[in-house]
Amino acid sequence: MLSAAKKEFIEFMMSADVLRFGEFKTKSGRLSPYFVNTGNYRTGKQIDTLGKFYAQCIKETCGENFTAMFGPAYKGIPLATAAAGALAREYGINKPYFFNRKEAKDHGEGGSLVGYQPQDGDKIIIIEDVITAGTAVRETVPVLMNAAKVTVNDMFISVNRCEVGQNAGKTAVMEVKEEFGIDVHAIVTVKDIREYLAGEGNYSEMLQKMDAYMEQYCVL
Numbered sequence: 656m657l658s659a660a661k662k663e664f665i666e667f668m669m670s671a672d673v674l675r676f677g678e679f680k681t682k683s684g685r686l687s688p689y690f691v692n693t694g695n696y697r698t699g700k701q702i703d704t705l706g707k708f709y710a711q712c713i714k715e716t717c718g719e720n721f722t723a724m725f726g727p728a729y730k731g732i733p734l735a736t737a738a739a740g741a742l743a744r745e746y747g748i749n750k751p752y753f754f755n756r757k758e759a760k761d762h763g764e765g766g767s768l769v770g771y772q773p774q775d776g777d778k779i780i781i782i783e784d785v786i787t788a789g790t791a792v793r794e795t796v797p798v799l800m801n802a803a804k805v806t807v808n809d810m811f812i813s814v815n816r817c818e819v820g821q822n823a824g825k826t827a828v829m830e831v832k833e834e835f836g837i838d839v840h841a842i843v844t845v846k847d848i849r850e851y852l853a854g855e856g857n858y859s860e861m862l863q864k865m866d867a868y869m870e871q872y873c874v875l
């Protein structure tokens with residue numbers, strides 16, 4: 656059964672127009688009946704609440720056992736910032752955070768990383784929005800590995816879409832574990848969203864579309 660915390664998070668995303676239903680094209684070219692656009696969070700209260708959801712997940716998984724958190728550009732930037740603030744405020748876990756520029760800057764302070772500068776031996780956690788086919792995370796890992804000899808064991812996302820990655824029969828999240836040794840922790844998965852819709856009773860048409868999409872792209 657869907658936990659109260661997961662239900663609360665799904666309703667929070669819907670109330671902020673972040674979780675939407677309709678027809679959307681993903682980065683990997685899939686036509687999806689739902690979409691998670693964390694770029695739609697737009698108030699202080701929303702980003703504050705979001706930070707608390709991430710902070711709780713990070714604290715339960717890692718405690719204080721990491722050096723810094725990284726938010727990949729663009730949408731990972733406010734997510735890592737919000738999570739860092741909430742970890743400090745809610746749990747007294749005061750950790751550095753940093754993010755990248757998609758294009759390196761050659762004037763002023765230069766460089767492509769902003770905020771904390773990773774050091775050899777650091778344990779970095781990644782804060783992101785969603786994983787679909789795994790393209791974005793494959794771009795993110797080299798950014799970190801080229802910066803210093805860091806390890807990345809954990810990544811935190813809002814929604815695991817549970818979709819196939821580059822190999823039939825495996826989700827992108829499974830591939831991320833196999834290729835990079837990174838455990839991905841999602842606040843909710845597409846299965847939770849489907850369960851939520853089924854429990855609400857007035858989403859029968861959407862449920863059919865979700866089922867057809869999940870049948871085609873999800874590995875469950």
Ligand SMILES: O=P(O)(O)OC[C@H]1O[C@H](OP(=O)(O)OP(=O)(O)O)[C@H](O)[C@@H]1O
Nearest residue numbers: 682683728729730786787788789790791
């Ligand atoms: O697992 P994938 O198939 O890669 O898809 C998911 C990624 O795609 C989007 O990012 P995008 O590259 O559009 O970056 P943005 O943060 O700049 O919007 C989204 O924010 C995820 O990070």
Ligand SMILES: O=C(O)c1cc(=O)[nH]c(=O)[nH]1
Nearest residue numbers: 681682690691692785787
């Ligand atoms: O696959 C994507 O591009 C994608 C899916 C999703 O739900 N949200 C998002 O921002 N990107």
